Amino acid sequence: MLDQSRRRNLSAAPFLEAAAGRTPSRTPVWFMRQAGRSLPEYRRVREGIAMLDSCFDPALLAEITMQPVRRHDVDAAILFSDIVVPLKAAGIAVDIVPGRGPVIANPVTTAADVAALPVLDHEIDEVAQGIALILEELSDTQALIGFVGAPFTLASYLVEGGPSKNHERTKALMHSDPSVWHALMERITTTVIRFLHTQVSAGIDAMQLFDSWAGFLTERDYRAHVLPYSKQILDSVAGMIPRIHFGVATGELLPAMATAGSEVMGVDWRTPLDVAASRIAAAAGPKVLQGNLDPALLFAGAEPLQAEINLITQQARTAIAAGHATGHIFNLGHGVLPSTDPQAITDAVAMIHQQ
Template sequence: MSSDPAPFAPSSFPVSSPSPSELPSDHPFLRGADAGGVAGSPLLARLRGEATDAPPSVWFMRQAGRSLPEYRAAREGTTMLEACVRPDLVAEITAQPVRRHTVDAGIFFSDIVVPALLAGVDVEIRPGVGPVFARPVRTSADVAALPPVGDAFEAALEPIRQAVRLSVGELGTTPLIGFAGAPFTVASYMVEGGPSRDHLRTRALMRSEPETWDRLAAWVAELSGRFLRAQVLAGASAVQLFDSWAGALGADMYRTHVQRHSAAALAHVADLPVPRIHFGVGASHLLRPMLEAGADVMGVDHRIRLDEALALLPEGTPVQGNIDPAVLFTSEQARFAEARAVLAAGAGASGHVVNLGHGVPPDADPQVLTDLVAFLHAQR
């Protein structure tokens, strides 16, 4: 394995004073259900690796979105990124799947490129394509031209804070999970200019100009970390760092060029008591180094059984996952069999929160999800 280069200090990107290293006294994480809070949530207990006799806890990645007719109605006339910075709309969309499916957590409605948008980067989400950056970042000069991450960015996060506060009000005693994109995935979009199947430009930049890559990834880590912290201090009771493309890297490349940047993002909430979930797609070979980046809980996709994942992780690691999204399109018998198998495979974990092995497909039948949640809640 190649040795890790020295940690990169993003001194060229001014930062403001950090927020207090404690939750506000009225934070829902600190209040029980009788006071309208989430302190007694079985889902949070499982994310902390604590035993509970409650029925299985479940939420779904991308549970808020195109699979719901109420989402399509709420989004009518707005672009995706416009919707992500409208606090009232974010709160409504965040709460929709909780109302419909009675899942055990809301996931903050956002997108991985929202922090870059708020920082002043020219990015859009093109329907049927995904995030597209007007000016790809591929050289040292491109990185130097990125906006500073200081007081102006903190001010730009105010709609996010307001959206979290409204979402918490809508969810009541159901916890809100904060969300951000991991540095590798977001930086890859910036280098490629948009979606990519192989991330060749990104992987080439890591090798040919590692200092340029490090400065870009550190800039993204600062954005993502501040984005997570703003959500937690405003009311989120857990966070998930989502690395869509990490599976494209080998373990050596991940440790050398990515791990410390994900660690820098998660470090922004390390002094706060909320659980930190780390999830990567196709990243079974990276479970250990992704956990070592500063996570408390490992999200596991559907490509590996949970008991096999647990064998790769330190004893006592809580896990999340990992029903194959494909079973949403099978018979009820097949779906419920898969759910039982996932519960059995996760039974050896100190804590297990049920989820899909990736996100809800946009053409999934909402009733299938509702029925699956009811089935899971009926299990012991």
């Protein structure tokens, strides 16, 4: 059994009220990548410090997590981390190269590589300590969302050796040697679950499973080669905290992703919320929606931004009225772009809270 003694009782937090399908006091909003390069205070504290070093420094990861909460009045903090943190903690040689992303020193290509792949078998104390610091500062209306990468995206980094435009080696392994593929996914899933349990035991209020690259798959391949493992991760914390499932360019995969078991489904900006809701509900019943402002709209000025926020809010209300959704958490359809003016984010949050 997981230790949940550190979980807070947040009966008035708008994010958690919406995630439970109840009516919040205001439309809750948080933004993916709200803690990051768009903030000058982030750039100051990260100066000269490598990304992964930041993720393993309790005081620094807590400070970075809290910066957008202080500045923007968002309703939830998202734990500052990276999807490869549990791989690094397990002992895999991985680095985040500026301008490129995660790079794996020894890509996984054979059954022997998979068998030798380290699996996380301990708590990540630095992350747990950082979460404790975050919880000390958050108010009882502000939730802390934990974060783990989905196994397909992690598998792609491990197989390709880094970011890939086409994921050709990953798909080739998936189809040419399914036994090796499934063995790899099982090891990754074990590591991700252990990292997630570290966060739950430390006191996170909710979690998001983030699949950067699933949108490159057909629905058939997703169901056969990915869905069972994402479901295992979500099942491992079922009944403990609200679970969000989000992938990029996954409009066609939403029916499959919805069956993985999360209470909240994230939707990127490519699919209108009411359309997404009907796809989700048909496959798995109505769920809470999260999304889905195009991050580029934060560059468009107040009038277009307000119009788009109004439209998304109306799409969510239409879906709820139709019985296709049970609530709405406002977010971007992906992450805050690094060159975004922080004031535009603050203004967007204020507009959303007026809905």
